[in-house]
Amino acid sequence: MKxxxxxxxxxxxxxxxxxxxxxxxxxxxxxxxARLHGMLVRVALHELGRRRTTSPWxxxxxxxxxxxxxAADAMLAILxxxxxxxxxxxxxxxxxxxxxxxxxxxxxxxYWRVHPPVxxxxxxxxxxxxxxxxxxxxxxxxxxxxRAMGRAVDETLTAHQRRLFTAIVLEGTPLDALAxxxxxxxxxxxxTVFDARRKIRAYLVANGYLEQEGTGAR
Amino acid sequence: MNHRDRLGRFLATDPADVGCEEAMAVLHVYVDxxxxxxxxxxxxxxxxxxxxxxxxxxxxxxxxxxxVTSP
Ligand SMILES: [Zn+2]
Numbered sequence: 498m499k500x501x502x503x504x505x506x507x508x509x510x511x512x513x514x515x516x517x518x519x520x521x522x523x524x525x526x527x528x529x530x531a532r533l534h535g536m537l538v539r540v541a542l543h544e545l546g547r548r549r550t551t552s553p554w555x556x557x558x559x560x561x562x563x564x565x566x567x568a569a570d571a572m573l574a575i576l577x578x579x580x581x582x583x584x585x586x587x588x589x590x591x592x593x594x595x596x597x598x599x600x601x602x603x604x605x606x607x608y609w610r611v612h613p614p615v616x617x618x619x620x621x622x623x624x625x626x627x628x629x630x631x632x633x634x635x636x637x638x639x640x641x642x643x644r645a646m647g648r649a650v651d652e653t654l655t656a657h658q659r660r661l662f663t664a665i666v667l668e669g670t671p672l673d674a675l676a677x678x679x680x681x682x683x684x685x686x687x688x689t690v691f692d693a694r695r696k697i698r699a700y701l702v703a704n705g706y707l708e709q710e711g712t713g714a715r
Numbered sequence: 716m717n718h719r720d721r722l723g724r725f726l727a728t729d730p731a732d733v734g735c736e737e738a739m740a741v742l743h744v745y746v747d748x749x750x751x752x753x754x755x756x757x758x759x760x761x762x763x764x765x766x767x768x769x770x771x772x773x774x775x776x777x778x779x780x781x782x783v784t785s786p
Contacts, residue, residue: 540782543781543782543785544778544781544782547777547778547781548774548778551774585741585743585744586743586744586746586747587747587783589783590743590746590747590750590779590783591743593743593779593782593783594739594742594743594746594779596782597775597778597779597782598739598775600778601771601774601775642719642722646722671771672769672770672771673771682735682736683735683771683772684734684735684736687734687735687769687772688734691728691732691734694725694726694727694728695726695728697726698723698726698727698728701722701723701726706719707719707722707723707726708719708723
């Protein structure tokens with residue numbers, strides 16, 4: 498058997514049908530692409546609607562256009578990568594992943610149209626208590642903890658870690674938006690902030706502000 | 716939960732966490748396992764750790780799961 502036929506034979510019936518149609522004769526292929534495109538637009542619209550509840554800044558944003566752009570870009574990626582689909586999941590799940598990731602990428606770029614970039618502040622510590630819902634009734638402890646956090650950030654983080662930690666944690670910049678602004682990707686920023694969290698926590702534990710327990714390693 | 720617990724939990728990092736790139740590379744497989752009622756977290760513990768800790772990847776996960784399970 499040819500590789501494609503072998504793959505199709507190994508897939509669940511519905512996924513096999515998708516792959517066969519999208520690699521088949523032109524007329525059938527065009528019809529199937531149009532159907533897939535319609536499904537991607539529907540998923541993108543639904544997802545953007547869902548994100549409105551988790552990203553308050555989306556409230557006034559026109560979502561129709563973003564959904565169509567995400568679906569179109571996802572479609573291109575799907576057709577380009579069709580040869581890499583190995584049937585580890587249903588075809589539709591594999592395809593929808595592209596449009597969900599496109600929605601995130603589009604929102605990361607769109608964020609800056611709604612929030613024009615301002616200089617990243619190094620001193621936003623007064624917002625920390627609200628960020629963690631620290632109880633004002635415990636204001637002495639709270640002020641002490643905030644000062645310790647400030648020291649941990651100053652003494653243990655690199656300039657790059659400090660900048661990203663401040664932008665994400667204190668200023669609340671979405672990670673994908675920050676990735677767009679800095680010309681990097683989500684993974685690189687996550688890893689940097691991950692290391693920063695680990696270092697700050699170690700400092701607070703070593704200096705008696707936090708207890709060792711609850712590290713997730715137990 | 717007092718403020719120290721909340722802060723401690725936010726700062727805690729799981730050594731098993733695979734990061735965004737690896738988690739997103741298998742997101743479709745992970746979501747299909749869940750949609751089929753199987754234990755995705757047992758099959759991919761490092762991905763489960765990541766999705767619990769990373770806001771944007773957690774969003775993508777919720778979105779893909781909603782896309783495949785909603786009619
Ligand atoms: Zn992530």
